[in-house]
Amino acid sequence: EVQLVESGGGLVKPGGSLRLSCAASGFTFSNYDMNWVRQAPGKGLEWVSFISSSSSYIYYADSVQGRFTISRDSAKNSLYLQMNSLRAEDTAVYYCARDWRGDLDVWGKGTTVTVSS
Amino acid sequence: AIQLTQSPSSLSASVGDRVTITCRASQGISSALAWYQKKTGKAPKLLMYDASRLESGVPSRFSGSGSGTDFTLTISSLQPEDFATYYCQQFNNYPRTFGQGTKVEIK
Numbered sequence: 001e002v003q004l005v006e007s008g009g010g011l012v013k014p015g016g017s018l019r020l021s022c023a024a025s026g027f028t029f030s031n032y033d034m035n036w037v038r039q040a041p042g043k044g045l046e047w048v049s050f051i052s053s054s055s056s057y058i059y060y061a062d063s064v065q066g067r068f069t070i071s072r073d074s075a076k077n078s079l080y081l082q083m084n085s086l087r088a089e090d091t092a093v094y095y096c097a098r099d100w101r102g103d104l105d106v107w108g109k110g111t112t113v114t115v116s117s
Numbered sequence: 118a119i120q121l122t123q124s125p126s127s128l129s130a131s132v133g134d135r136v137t138i139t140c141r142a143s144q145g146i147s148s149a150l151a152w153y154q155k156k157t158g159k160a161p162k163l164l165m166y167d168a169s170r171l172e173s174g175v176p177s178r179f180s181g182s183g184s185g186t187d188f189t190l191t192i193s194s195l196q197p198e199d200f201a202t203y204y205c206q207q208f209n210n211y212p213r214t215f216g217q218g219t220k221v222e223i224k
Contacts (some may be wrong), residue, residue: 039155044202044216045204047217059212101166103163105172107162110162
């Protein structure tokens, strides 16, 4: 079964850091580009970051550029999001999603990040 | 960044109704558009890709059309399980962007 499972969310103070992980299974992870997408409480979906299959191409939303770092480890079938200098507006459910043809065809169930003092 | 504007933001409809949601891009994106269904507490689900191609396993009552800047998602006969929020997303360039969502509620 094709599956993505996020972990690493939690409560963190403003200015703090958190590292999210996404474990992939059921498909050849190294063949696929990957993304992080988030949804703040009561808000819509917001694309956060993209990483190509070989890690050669990386893109970020303006809202996280310079604070978040996406990476992957194909040996561990895992995707990561290092989040630094966290702000209240980063509070959201974070989803990892597989990129297929540009659309996102497989999603994890999400991990919740709360930034609050 | 390309902006996607969905309309309406919400709608009320009955089971069996035909429902149409539109998504307008601030600049041309060819057919690089996807549609997703989002239910509370669940992960988004891909419905359509390349504007008009139905994702495998998605019921045929869903259809999509459009290219360039104007796109539509149509549900031909609304079913109880279709009450959800729908989002369009462009993948023509970065940053990827989503529309603000259209909430489909029970009338």
